[in-house]
Amino acid sequence: MAREDITKQVNAILAEEFEVDPTLFTPDANVKDTLSLDSLSLVDLVAIIQQTYKIKIPATDLREIQTFDNLYDYIESHFGQNG
Amino acid sequence: MERKVVITGMGIWSCLGKTLEDVRDSLYGGKSGIVFSQERKEAGFRSALCADIELPDLKPFIPRNLRQFMPEEAQYAYMATRSALENAKLDQDYIDSHEVGIIYGNDSVAEATMHALDKFREFKDTSACGSGAIFQSMNSTVSMNLACLFKLRGINLTASAACASGSHAIGLAHTLIRSGLQDCIICGGAQEANLYSVASFDGIQSFSMREDEPAKACCPFDRHRDGLVPGGGAATVIIESYEHAVKRGAPILAEIVSWGFSGNGDHISTPNISGPARSLELCLKNGNMTPHQIGYINAHATSTRIGDSREALAIAHIFGDYKVPVTSTKSQTGHEMWMAGTSELIYSMLMMKNGFIAGNINFVNPDEETACINVVPETREENFDVFLSNSFGFGGTNSTLIVKNI
Numbered sequence: 001m002a003r004e005d006i007t008k009q010v011n012a013i014l015a016e017e018f019e020v021d022p023t024l025f026t027p028d029a030n031v032k033d034t035l036s037l038d039s040l041s042l043v044d045l046v047a048i049i050q051q052t053y054k055i056k057i058p059a060t061d062l063r064e065i066q067t068f069d070n071l072y073d074y075i076e077s078h079f080g081q082n083g
Numbered sequence: 084m085e086r087k088v089v090i091t092g093m094g095i096w097s098c099l100g101k102t103l104e105d106v107r108d109s110l111y112g113g114k115s116g117i118v119f120s121q122e123r124k125e126a127g128f129r130s131a132l133c134a135d136i137e138l139p140d141l142k143p144f145i146p147r148n149l150r151q152f153m154p155e156e157a158q159y160a161y162m163a164t165r166s167a168l169e170n171a172k173l174d175q176d177y178i179d180s181h182e183v184g185i186i187y188g189n190d191s192v193a194e195a196t197m198h199a200l201d202k203f204r205e206f207k208d209t210s211a212c213g214s215g216a217i218f219q220s221m222n223s224t225v226s227m228n229l230a231c232l233f234k235l236r237g238i239n240l241t242a243s244a245a246c247a248s249g250s251h252a253i254g255l256a257h258t259l260i261r262s263g264l265q266d267c268i269i270c271g272g273a274q275e276a277n278l279y280s281v282a283s284f285d286g287i288q289s290f291s292m293r294e295d296e297p298a299k300a301c302c303p304f305d306r307h308r309d310g311l312v313p314g315g316g317a318a319t320v321i322i323e324s325y326e327h328a329v330k331r332g333a334p335i336l337a338e339i340v341s342w343g344f345s346g347n348g349d350h351i352s353t354p355n356i357s358g359p360a361r362s363l364e365l366c367l368k369n370g371n372m373t374p375h376q377i378g379y380i381n382a383h384a385t386s387t388r389i390g391d392s393r394e395a396l397a398i399a400h401i402f403g404d405y406k407v408p409v410t411s412t413k414s415q416t417g418h419e420m421w422m423a424g425t426s427e428l429i430y431s432m433l434m435m436k437n438g439f440i441a442g443n444i445n446f447v448n449p450d451e452e453t454a455c456i457n458v459v460p461e462t463r464e465e466n467f468d469v470f471l472s473n474s475f476g477f478g479g480t481n482s483t484l485i486v487k488n489i
Binding site: 018019036038040041042043046047051056 | 206
C-alpha cells in the first residue's frame with residue numbers, strides 16, 4: 001500500500017472515529033493530543049488499526065508512536081504482517 | 084419519622100413519543116407503536132413484531148470519548164433523563180452542590196456484549212473489543228453512565244429484576260428517601276430495542292404471531308391474545324422528599340404513597356396468583372390504603388394467556404366486588420420490559436393529570452378468567468386521584484406502586 005494512500009485512509013478513518021477535523025492531522029502533530037486520547041480511548045486507536053490493517057500494535061511499540069508521521073511509518077512497515 | 088415522597092419530573096423516550104405531550108396524545112388517541120420488522124424476519128425471528136423506537140443522536144450533547152461507554156439503552160436513558168431533569172427544574176448547578184442519586188432499572192446489554200465478543204473472537208485479541216466494551220456490557224451500564232454524565236454523588240445503583248426492574252428502582256428509591264437516607268433520586272428503567280436483545284425470548288415462543296396486523300397484535304386480557312410484543316426505550320422520574328421539593332421550589336406532581344413487592348417462589352416463567360396478590364396487598368397495607376381508594380390500575384398484563392389471567396385473578400382476589408378500572412398500556416407500547424415499571428408509571432401519571440383513562444386497545448372480549456376484572460376498552464374521560472401500577476418479572480419478582488395526585 002502506497003504511503004500516500006495510507007495517509008489518506010488513516011486520516012479519514014481517524015477523523016470519523018474520533019470526530020476530529022482531519023486538517024489538524026499534520027505529519028508532526030501529536031496523535032494523542034490531536035485525537036484527545038486518554039488511556040481508555042487509546043485502546044480504540046489500537047483496535048481500529050488492527051481491524052483495518054491487520055496490524056497488532058504491542059504496548060512497547062505504541063509508546064514510540066508519537067506523531068502522525070510515526071503512525072503512518074508504523075502502518076507502512078507492518079502492513080499485513082500480523083494478518 | 085417517615086417522610087412524604089413526591090414525583091417532581093418525568094421524561095421518556097418511547098414508541099409513543101419523546102415528549103410528555105406527544106405521549107399523552109398517543110395514549111389518548113389509542114395509537115399503537117407496534118410494527119412489523121422485515122429485518123427480524125430475515126434474521127430468523129419466529130415473530131417479527133416489535134415496537135418502533137428511534138435511536139437518539141447524542142452528538143450535540145456528549146463528546147465521542149464519553150459516548151463510547153453508552154450502549155443503546157443508555158442513550159435512550161440519557162434523553163429521558165435530560166427531559167425529566169428539565170421537567171423537575173433540576174439543573175446541573177443544583178446537582179453539583181447537592182447529593183442527588185440514581186437508581187435505574189436494566190437487565191441486559193445483549194447487543195453491546197455480542198459486538199465486543201465478536202471482535203474478540205475475530206481478532207483473537209482483547210483490545211479489539213474497544214475501550215467502551217466493558218462499560219457498555221455491564222447491566223449497571225445505565226446508572227454508571229448517567230451518574231458520570233450528570234455528576235451524581237448520591238446512591239448509584241442498578242435494579243435488575245427482569246420486567247419489574249423499573250418499578251423496583253422506584254420502590255427502592257422511595258424507601259431510601261422515605262427513611263431520610265437520600266433527598267433526591269433519579270429513577271428509571273431502560274430497555275434495549277435491538278433484535279439481539281430479544282432473539283432468545285422469541286425462541287421460547289412468547290411473542291404474538293399476529294404479524295399481518297401489527298397494531299392489533301398486542302391485546303392484553305382479550306380472549307384471543309397470543310403473546311407479547313417486545314418494546315423498548317427509557318423512562319425517567321425524579322423523586323424526592325416533599326420537604327426537599329418545596330425547599331428548592333420544584334414542581335410537585337404527585338406523591339408515591341407506597342411500594343409493595345413479593346416473590347412467587349415458584350416457576351421461572353409461569354406466574355402464579357398468590358405472588359402478585361401479595362404484592363398488591365402489601366402495597367395497599369404499606370400505604371394505609373383500601374381498594375376503594377384506587378381509581379385506576381395500570382396492569383402488568385403483557386398479552387400472554389397465563390400471565391394476564393393470573394394477574395386478573397390476583398386483582399379480583401384483592402379488590403373483590405369493587406370493579407376498579409384496569410388497562411394495560413402494553414396494548415399500545417408492547418412490553419417495555421426493564422423500562423416498563425417506570426414508563427407505565429409515567430403513562431398513568433399522564434392519564435391522572437389529564438383526566439382520562441387510555442383504553443386497553445384491541446380488547447374486545449375477555450376469557451373466563453379475565454372477565455373477573457373491569458377492563459376499559461376505549462379511552463374515556465375520567466378523573467381519578469390515586470392509581471396503582473403492577474410490574475412482574477421472570478423468576479417470580481413482583482412490584483406494585485401506588486401514586487396519589489397532588
